[in-house]
Each structure stands twice: as C-alpha cells, then as structure tokens.
Amino acid sequence: MAYSDKVLDHYENPRNVGSLDKNDPNVGTGMVGAPACGDVMKLQIKLGKDGLIEDAKFKTYGCGSAIASSSLVTEMLKGKTLDEAESIKNSAIAEELALPPVKIHCSVLAEDAIKAAINDLKSKK
Amino acid sequence: MKLPIYMDYSATTPVDKRVAEKMIPFITEEFGNPASRSHPYGWTAEKAVEEARRHVADLVNADPKEIVWTSGATESNNLAIKGIAEFYSKDKGKHIITVATEHKAVIDAFRELERIGYEATYLTPEPNGLINIEKFKAAIRPDTVLASVMFVNNEIGVIQDINSLGNICREHNVIFHVDAAQATGKVDIDLTKLPVDVMSFSAHKTYGPKGIGALYVRRKPRIRLQAQMHGGGHERGMRSGTLATHQIVGMGEAFKIAKEEMHDENKRIKKLHDQLLQGLTEIEEVYVNGDLNHRVPHNLNISFNYVEGESLIMAIKDIAVSSGSACTSASLEPSYVLRALGRSDELAHSSIRFSIGRYTTEADINHAIDLLKQKIGKLRELSPLWEMFKDGVDLEKVEWAAH
Numbered sequence: 001m002a003y004s005d006k007v008l009d010h011y012e013n014p015r016n017v018g019s020l021d022k023n024d025p026n027v028g029t030g031m032v033g034a035p036a037c038g039d040v041m042k043l044q045i046k047l048g049k050d051g052l053i054e055d056a057k058f059k060t061y062g063c064g065s066a067i068a069s070s071s072l073v074t075e076m077l078k079g080k081t082l083d084e085a086e087s088i089k090n091s092a093i094a095e096e097l098a099l100p101p102v103k104i105h106c107s108v109l110a111e112d113a114i115k116a117a118i119n120d121l122k123s124k125k
Numbered sequence: 126m127k128l129p130i131y132m133d134y135s136a137t138t139p140v141d142k143r144v145a146e147k148m149i150p151f152i153t154e155e156f157g158n159p160a161s162r163s164h165p166y167g168w169t170a171e172k173a174v175e176e177a178r179r180h181v182a183d184l185v186n187a188d189p190k191e192i193v194w195t196s197g198a199t200e201s202n203n204l205a206i207k208g209i210a211e212f213y214s215k216d217k218g219k220h221i222i223t224v225a226t227e228h229k230a231v232i233d234a235f236r237e238l239e240r241i242g243y244e245a246t247y248l249t250p251e252p253n254g255l256i257n258i259e260k261f262k263a264a265i266r267p268d269t270v271l272a273s274v275m276f277v278n279n280e281i282g283v284i285q286d287i288n289s290l291g292n293i294c295r296e297h298n299v300i301f302h303v304d305a306a307q308a309t310g311k312v313d314i315d316l317t318k319l320p321v322d323v324m325s326f327s328a329h330k331t332y333g334p335k336g337i338g339a340l341y342v343r344r345k346p347r348i349r350l351q352a353q354m355h356g357g358g359h360e361r362g363m364r365s366g367t368l369a370t371h372q373i374v375g376m377g378e379a380f381k382i383a384k385e386e387m388h389d390e391n392k393r394i395k396k397l398h399d400q401l402l403q404g405l406t407e408i409e410e411v412y413v414n415g416d417l418n419h420r421v422p423h424n425l426n427i428s429f430n431y432v433e434g435e436s437l438i439m440a441i442k443d444i445a446v447s448s449g450s451a452c453t454s455a456s457l458e459p460s461y462v463l464r465a466l467g468r469s470d471e472l473a474h475s476s477i478r479f480s481i482g483r484y485t486t487e488a489d490i491n492h493a494i495d496l497l498k499q500k501i502g503k504l505r506e507l508s509p510l511w512e513m514f515k516d517g518v519d520l521e522k523v524e525w526a527a528h
Contacts, residue, residue: 003439011436011439014507017506017507019512031509031526032526033525033526034525034526035469035470035471035474035510035520035525036469036470036471036525037470038433038434038435038459038470038474039433040509040510040525041509042509042512059507059508059509059512060507060508060509061431061432061433061507061508061509061510061511062433062435062436063433063435063436063439064435064436064439066433066436067436067507112526116526
C-alpha cells in the first residue's frame, strides 16, 4: 500500500512518543482500540495551570496510519483548551494525513482517544 | 546487495535464467500449435510439450500420461475437487473433507460445492499445524467421496503426513487429492509409492513461469473426473484449451532443474533457515508458527508479540516478506491459517512469513536479522501493549474498548 509522505514522516519520526504519570491529577489518559482489532492507542494529555494542554504523549500499537494519526494528534493538542481539543474531528486528521478510505478508522480511533483522555482528566477534577 | 531483499519465495519465485532461455524460442520461432498435426510447426511444439510433460512426471515419479496441463495450481485444485466430486458423487455420496488451513483455491472450491448441495467437513489442525490422523479418520463417513489435503502449507510451511492420510483414504475408498504447489522441489514426492489419486502442481513456486500448472491424475487405479473447461478436447478431454507451449516448456525445465538440484539446494536452505531462526529467536516474545520438525526449511513464520504486523512490514521495507495480517486489504481479518491453529488475533496480526529460496544468501539473512532486531525494538518502544506487558499487566484480563 502506498502511504502519503505525511504518514511516512510521522511513522519514521513519530512525535511525542512516551508516557506521562497517569496518577498525576492533571494528566488524562485515554486508551482506545483492542489488540484483536489490530490497533490500540494510548493518548495522554497534561493540563497546564493556564488551562491549556501543555504536553501530550502517545503510544500506539497499530498500522502506519494509526501511528501517524496519534503522532499528529499529539502535535495538534498542545496549546489547546479542553473545549478546543474536544472539537477536533477525525476528518481533520484524515485530511491532514491524506488517509485512504480503508484507513479512515485510524483517524476515528485518534478522535476517540482524545475524547477518552479528556473524559479521564475531567473525572479527576 | 539488491534492496529490498526478496524473502517471499512462497508467494512466487523468479524464473530461473536457464528456464527463461529455454522458453524464449517457443514464443518467437517455434510458435506452432502443439495440436497442429499437419506440419512441422505443430510437431516441434508437440515434441517440446511432451518432453516437458516427462520432466514434470519425473520429478514426482509419475507416468507422463498422468500429467494434465492447467493454468496453475488454482485451476488444478478446482478441476480436481469439482471434477471428482461431480464424477463420483452419484455412486458414493456428497460428503467432502478438507482442512481449515488449506489454500483459498481449495477452501473456496469446497464452498462452491457446498452451495450446490454437497456437505463439507473442514478439519481443524493441531496447534502445530499438523492434522491429527485419528481425527481425520473419524471425519470419514460412508458417503465421503473426496478428501483434499495440502502437502506443504503455504503460510506456515508444515508438511502433512500424506502417506498415512492417503492410506486411510484407500481403506475407506475415498479419493485423495493433494495440493502440492508448495512441495515440488522441496520434499521428495514418489507417486509410485504415495497413495495419492490426484495432485496439483504450480510452476511459479518452483522457479518456472506464472500461468502454468499441472494436475496429476492417477491411471492405476484409474481416476476419472468431469472436465471443467470444455472445448477442443485437449489433454484427453480433461482440460480443453490451446496449450501454452512456452509456459509448458518453462515448467518442464524448472521441474527438471528441481529434480537435479533439490537435494543440494535444500541442504543450503536448511542452513540459512537455521541461521534465521537462531537470530530471530534471540528477540524476546517471539513465537514460531507451525511445527519446527515437520516443515520445509524454506519457510519461517514468526509472530512478534506486541507489534502490529502492517507497521512491522512498513518498518522492514528493506526485505520483501508477507504478513499474516490482512490489514493491508480492506478487511481487518488476521490470517485464517494462524487463527485455525488457535493463535490469538494479536499473534496472528503480528506474524511475518519469511520464505527463502534459490537466490537467498547468508548476507541476506544477516541483514534481515539485524533489521528485525532494530525495528522490533523501535516499534515496541511505541507499543502500549509492550509497556503494559513490561509492567506485568495481563493483557488477557484487560477490557478493551473494541471498535
């Protein structure tokens, strides 16, 4: 399968790989997908004192498009409010990465991961 | 070193240069139709076809009269399964047996027969990929007309005990078909001894051209089948259609070379296989798929736990291999062969089939090992599953948000 240059770039040089302390009250963790389906995304966001997302980290088990989608999302999230973050749509991710139709589910998963991370963060407040 | 390194010989092999040279004159100068009886163009082509038929028969110790040309193993499997079922079901019955890990050409031919009223049993192999002989015997019924089992599995390389299975079929008067597409040139086949009634062959898995194959149809005792391709009555009525002389010549030459060289070649490939196995099993959490003893050395199918197959294929684009994950197609189904062995979806998704052959070198193997070690490490750094595994989380007990 041919991947877009942007997918390849994120795949070869993934941004913000890693983990934040999931017990930190300012860290929200979202884990979506299932190994049996071939993708699992873990997305973590850290809220700064100013109410903006100051850090985002990910780890993804999945195809190149899934890795690229989550890597891209960590870049998009930084500096956003939670409301702004919540409004990120999968279509924006798919468009930015030029995902083919069979890979749209990767962007849907990334959107789900954002929502899950935000929900986790809110539940701690 | 030519990149990417080809390690997908089970998908197809390059045509051996000696084979290609032999084929070329039959495309341009000796272009006659082997069925033309009235002039030397036809005679020359016919002679070449018959010589090739002898080479194919020789590799498996059969009579040339038992070899029918087809377009490849898919057609051979279809002709054998449908042709035999149709011919014999009136007397014997409509029950047919195969194995869940067979090639799609067999599985789908069975499905088609089911659609028109046959009853099929799909045996589940043992976790090592081999068929349990007792279970096979137990599946046979008075109305069983045909059993079909592949010699060497295309995905996991295991060799089935064709001799024992064939003897059981003989005892119960069941016609036995064997798909040997992945076996020629890799295992010794002696059809004067093996109790097999029909056997499928392909040229392009054995350094011959694509688009040509053959079906062995036993003469003693004589096996009959209903033609699936009707026309000029070629191949004693079993398969009509003008013979593709150049392709046939190619298959003949490829099988002749296989017979002459397979023993030395297989020794060399076994060494490479062991080297690859040794190198890759130095990586943590890897699982070899398929029995380690009853297998051809040409195949090594390994699951790399906690790494997803498609991203792995992307990471190792310097080597051309196949993945057990069908993620590359629209479906997200993992390999049905690995699933039939009871492998988890995760392990099936993260499997790689390395298949090596005539032109694989020691340097190729070393390059592959180094690449895999490096990339598996990188992808596991990225993998939340690996992190959880390292933290001692039991992934079986996690409730996943399936999508």
